[in-house]
Amino acid sequence: MKYRLPPMTCLQVFEACARHGSFRRAADELCITPPAVTHQIKQLEAWLDAPLFRRLKRGICLTEQGKRLSRELEPQLTALARTLNDYRTAQPCQLTLSLTPALSTKWLVTRLGRFWHKHADIELKLHHSLAVVDLLGGEADMAIRWGEGEWPGLAAEPLLSGDLKPVCSPALLAGRRLTDPTELEEFVLLHEDSRDDWQRWLALHGLNLTNAEKGPIIDDAGSLLLATAAGQGVALGRVEVLADELAAGRLVCPFDTALPSQKGYWLVYPHALKEGEAAMRLREFLLEEAAGRANG
Numbered sequence: 001m002k003y004r005l006p007p008m009t010c011l012q013v014f015e016a017c018a019r020h021g022s023f024r025r026a027a028d029e030l031c032i033t034p035p036a037v038t039h040q041i042k043q044l045e046a047w048l049d050a051p052l053f054r055r056l057k058r059g060i061c062l063t064e065q066g067k068r069l070s071r072e073l074e075p076q077l078t079a080l081a082r083t084l085n086d087y088r089t090a091q092p093c094q095l096t097l098s099l100t101p102a103l104s105t106k107w108l109v110t111r112l113g114r115f116w117h118k119h120a121d122i123e124l125k126l127h128h129s130l131a132v133v134d135l136l137g138g139e140a141d142m143a144i145r146w147g148e149g150e151w152p153g154l155a156a157e158p159l160l161s162g163d164l165k166p167v168c169s170p171a172l173l174a175g176r177r178l179t180d181p182t183e184l185e186e187f188v189l190l191h192e193d194s195r196d197d198w199q200r201w202l203a204l205h206g207l208n209l210t211n212a213e214k215g216p217i218i219d220d221a222g223s224l225l226l227a228t229a230a231g232q233g234v235a236l237g238r239v240e241v242l243a244d245e246l247a248a249g250r251l252v253c254p255f256d257t258a259l260p261s262q263k264g265y266w267l268v269y270p271h272a273l274k275e276g277e278a279a280m281r282l283r284e285f286l287l288e289e290a291a292g293r294a295n296g
Helices: 008-020 023-030 034-048 064-088 101-118 181-186 196-203 221-229 243-247 271-275 277-291
Strands: 053-056 059-062 093-099 122-128 142-147 154-161 164-167 235-238 264-270
Touching: 008 023, 008 034, 008 064, 023 034, 059 064, 064 271, 093 101, 093 277, 101 122, 101 221, 101 243, 101 277, 122 277, 142 277, 154 271, 154 277, 164 196, 196 235, 221 235, 264 271, 264 277, 271 277
Parallel strands: 093 122, 093 142
Antiparallel strands: 053 059, 142 264, 154 264, 164 235
């Protein structure tokens, strides 16, 4: 049977515009220009001989014809994407996840055995980099990024909190239990990037200790944690990242007060991957691990 259909690109652009309620946000997601979005919508409207959007002073809204098309098209595109991805999964599936070396070492790699055991059909490659890779350009499939969750054109889901607590080696305390934050003045305070975080943490207790303005600054998270575990001083660590170190007793928290952070680690990926069965299995695994719900 010969099907008379408009160009698939027009349908994809329409679906994104209808979902976002914005030509600009649809353009960001699809990595094309707003004029290109407008051209595709006009082409689809001409093919259907019906207006799909009303242009307002501040944005757009669907016409009745547009609402009907959106309502009927979305499940059809979803079904088509699922069918095509089912064919792709017949081949060995490869995924590349980008993240920093420190996060990989301290949080992810010790958990990967569970993923490989459960998803032996997925070939997972870890790409270690401090640079932000171009996910839309295909440099990796997914990434774990540090930030506030705003990356245009990408889906972002919170993974690990960036809240900070004091951490140190138990050997540094030599069996001593600290009860008052002023006791930290007896120790070297280790800093990452700057001394601001320690000063902010102490300010939560109304303190301004002189040693908060001293101590080494180590601008690499992995090296900072190595120095901390070696008993070189007390650092502020992201406790959700250091869950394994704390559970094993290699590090301890002398105080439970957390310095809240607006930033954290986010799982980031292109919206198109939501229809990728393998990618969604990796997503589910990472979110479960972050939430501490993994089974064995």
